[in-house]
Structure formats: structure tokens, C-alpha cells
Amino acid sequence: MHPQLVRSLTCRTSPLRLHRFSIQVRLDSTWSTHPSLAATPSLKTSLQSNFGYDQMTPVQKQVLDAVHGSEAAGKRRDMLVRAKTGTGKTLAFLVAAIQLVLKNPVKPTGVSILVFSPTRELAVQTANEARRLLDIDLHRKHSHHPAHGHNVTVIVGGESKGRQIDGIQNLKHVEYNPKNKFKRKSEADSITGGIEVVVATPGRLEDLLNTVEPVRKRLQDVQVVIFDEADQLLDMGFQSTIQSILQHIPTPQNRHTFMFSATLSSPSIRALASTQLVNKPVHEIDTTNDATTPAGTQTTDLHAHIPQTYALAEYKHWPYLLTKLIKTHVETLPQKTTTTTTSTTTPPQPRIILFCNTSKQAAYFSKLLTRLPSFRSASESGRLKPLPTHINIYELHARLEQSRRARVSDAFRANTTSPSVLVTTDVSARGVDYPDVSLVVQVGPPSSFEQYVHRVGRTGRAGKSGEGVLLVDPYEKGFMRGMDDGVVGSEVIDSWVESEDPKDLALRESVEKAGRDVVAEVEGVEDSYFALLGFYTQQKFVNKAGVGLAAQRYARDLLLLNETPSLSLRLAQQMGLTNVKGIHVRGGGSFSDSEDSPKPRKFSARGDKGGFKGKYESDDRAGNKSSKGNARPWEKRGGR
């Protein structure tokens, strides 16, 4: 954390406590230590000219060495790869897969590389990276491929199936344009014989394979299958969908299979690996246990160069605290500008990601922040242009239309000229590579330690600097039990919550007013309460007795509601929250009720009207599950 920020947190009387992780800040010494690009000459040219990279990251070096080793031995070997966030895994698997296909071409018109992605945003990003890499004539040195004509298709939910089917069937060449626009060449320009890549989220791909014969045909000769963010694919409940897709492509013995992630500890990984990584001995590559691992931590997944702070504060402080955190970061980051005798580097623009546990919570905080002076919404349609004089807020979660999600994501990525905050959910937690994010704030406990690692990994990428803050209510501290003790340290620093500084008092007042305005102006603020209950009841270490009272405080102190929203009996049963203190079933108890014995009321028109039916998804694991997935009732809507 920035020293000035740490200092500003000092106030002994405050109920808010900030615990600093016991992490030593060190430079990431292993970034780019491999000066040569061990790719084939054409890919090397692409990496240099299309990406400007002259060196390989450690994971890229090890993966390509493994591929060369297998090629030299004339033996197919599968790969299980773990490397920290932001260390270049995407290009590692893309370059490796393309090299393998170049050496062993089969049908010129079939899909040869299939990448599984857990989220739509990641699928689109990976496809763009593949297009950039393939924007080169790969075949001058390879007689098997006489022509240049590669095709990358994204298959994700929420978008036109027709276009995806068309894309996968017709090998229309997609041309990369450095301004980040991809234009299709005309039919006449499309040439077969290139490499065809499909990047897919499992749900939509299964759907197309089951219903569209030509899609099935085009995937029957896949040569390389990649499970990116493999642990998340499985944890999201995609097992059965993936199994169904695998029936349509060559058996594991007849293809290469790679599994990649920054975290591979999930037990389901071993199960999938045992059936899919059959070309042995498997290359097990793990670059996490290096000099950048924080001293004293039990995990090797975290970067030492990202200082991380754990803040314990009651819900009632959250809106003010988050606002203050953002403002302090925005004000202090430019002071980090380094001045040399010859030049002054341009101050980096503060770029913040605020992770919320539910879409409703993200919508709430986004609406609250945009009502504050000097903040503004940059995600309404037509307002995507940033305003340099303001802190621009971008709202992105699973309850937005896919086209809007794509626009917001592109706009946040492109904004390098003004301070910006992406208020989002776990749809943005994995793999997504927004450049130069300077601060990640996690609002509430992540669903697992792995998720913590991935969220904080949106900053400090490619060896750059960044910092992380985790904000939890005392009730939520219980959810932290599964997390690494070495990471959550015990050094206590105090807070600014009780500050009497007139500027702070004015800010607090405007935050409180913004909160009241949101309740008055925005419909369905109480849905945020239901969504929080949904999130809580899914947590491993949930203390059921405490859920009701904690959520009641959330509704009263953070959402500023006058009464606890009421649940239908069916919903309360689904969540296992009947006879739980603080939970109002079929009636709305007001806060004048004793929290210990809420008065049951007659069914109120307010609040839940009989079951989630996707209305109050608990978090953004909601979408993208196939009908065969093990989705809970409140997880069935939307998509990641």
C-alpha cells in the first residue's frame, strides 16, 4: 500500500482496523529473464512485430522447451501448467499449440486448436491474442501449409449463434488491425489451409455440437485442446458439459491436451487430469515457487511485488471507506512519477477494479459512486468517452446484456487518459488482462482463496506495480478461515473512519446523501440484500445463526432500507434460512423490531415474491452453465 495511504489510516479511536498482510515488497526478479524467443521463426517474427516482445517469460520458456523436447523425441506429451497471474500463460499455450499444429497438419479445413475458457470476456481476449499472433504468414518455412489464411472463432453465450456457426464453417479470414479492430476479409480473400482456432465457453459449444452437424464435423480432427483457467472451469460446474463436448472430438490419446491456471489445487483438477492427460510422461510445469513468492506465506500463488492489505470494517463504513480509498489512490498515484535528469515519465492514470460478490452489489456501488461529486458514470450507452476531470465509473457484471458488457470492457481497457474504476464481479476475476491496473479492491470476502489470488492478480501484471485491499465486515471474517494464514497477517494499522478533518466530514456527508438518493431513486435496491443472502448461504464456513443478523445490518446500515426485505417461505427453504434470527419470512419486519425476535407480518407486497427464478443470483457464477450443470435455482440466469 502507498505509504501515504498507510499513514492516513492512522486513528486509534476507530472501530475500523486494517491488517496488513505480512508480505515483503520485492521486485519481481524473474520477469523476462529469458532473452531468446524459442519459437519457430515465423512466430518469433510475430511476437516481435505484432506484440513488440523480444524476451520470453519463465512460463513461456518452460512450455516451449517442453514442446521442443517432445517434438525432438517424436512423442506426444500432455501438459499441466501452473504459473502466477499475469506472467504470460496465454501466449505460452497459443504459441505452443500453433507450433505443434504447424509440425503435424491434418485436414486443412478443420478446427485444429480448441481452447476452453470459463468466461466470455476471457474467450474474446484470448481470441484477439490468437488473431494478433496469427496475423503473419506462418507458412513460408513449412511446406505443409502452402497458404496464409487463419481463422479464429469465438463461441460464447449471449451472442448470435448464426454468426458463430458461420464463422466456424466458412474459414473466413479475419484481419487484425492494430487499432484493435478486427475486420473480416471478403469471401474471395478467404483461403483454406490456415490454422483454425476455436475459443469457447462450454455451454454454447455444447449446444452447437448437439444441434449443428457441420460444427460437429469441423471439430472432429482437433489436434490440441487447452483448458485455460482449468480449475475454474470445473469449479463452475462445467464438468458434465465438458464431458459431453469431449465425446465429439478425438480421444485424449489422439490429441495434445494442455491444462493451465495460476491455481491448480482444486481436487477436481486431478480427476480431469487423470482422464485427459494420458500422453505420458506429462510435462508438469510449475513456475510459482520462485523468488517472487512472499516470505512466510504458505502459498506460492501470490506475487510479492503486490502489497496487500486486509481491512476489517462494519458494513456501515463501507460506502465512505471505498470512496475514500478510491479518492486517496487517485490523488496519490501520480505522485509516484519518477523524475530523472533527462525526463519526467508521464504519471500513470489510476486504474482501479472494485470486485463485488454479487451483480446487485456491483450495481449498487456503481450507482452510489456515480452520484458523488467528481465521479461520473462512463458506462451508460453513449457516455463511454472518459472525462479527464472526473473519476470515471464503469459497471460490468452478469446481469448486463452481452453487447453492453463488451462495450464497457472495451471502454475501460481503452481509457488511459483519466482515472477510472471498474465496478465488477467475478466475471472479471480470471484471466482478464486490463493494462496497468493500479489497485484492486475486494468488497467482501472472495468465495475461495484461489479466487482471492486471481482477483488480486488483475494488478501487478507483467512485472508492473500494483496493490490490493480486501474489505470485510466482522461477520464475514468467518469466511476467511479457509485462507492462508501466512497471507492474512496480524500487523494492525488504524483507520481514518473517525477523522474530524473538514474535508473528510464533507466527503462522508456526500457519501451518505448519495446512499439516500440511490434508495429513493433506484428501484429494487432491496434485491442487493437477497443477492447477499444467496452469496452467504453458499459459503463454506457460513455461520447460519449469524447470517440473518449480518444481512439485516447490511440492509439497514449499508443499503439504508427502512425495513428488512421479506422472503417467501419457499425461498427461505431453498436457502436453508427458515427459523433464522433476522430473516423475515412472508412479511416485512421493520427495524423497530428487536433484531432478536423479528415480528412476523402478513405477506407484504414488498420484497421477494416467491422464489429466486434467477432474480437474485448469488454471484456471477450464475451464467454459462448448461442445463445439465448443477446450477442452483438462483444461479440460472445470465452468463459470466
Ligand SMILES: Nc1ncnc2c1ncn2[C@@H]1O[C@H](COP(=O)(O)OP(=O)(O)OP(=O)(O)O)[C@@H](O)[C@H]1O
Ligand atoms: N514475452 C512477453 N514479454 C512482455 N510481455 C508479455 C510477454 N508475454 C505476455 N506478456 C504480457 O503480459 C501480460 C499478462 O499476460 P497473460 O494475460 O497471458 O497472463 P496470464 O499468465 O495468462 O495471467 P492470468 O493468470 O491472470 O490469466 C499481458 O499484457 C501480455 O501481453
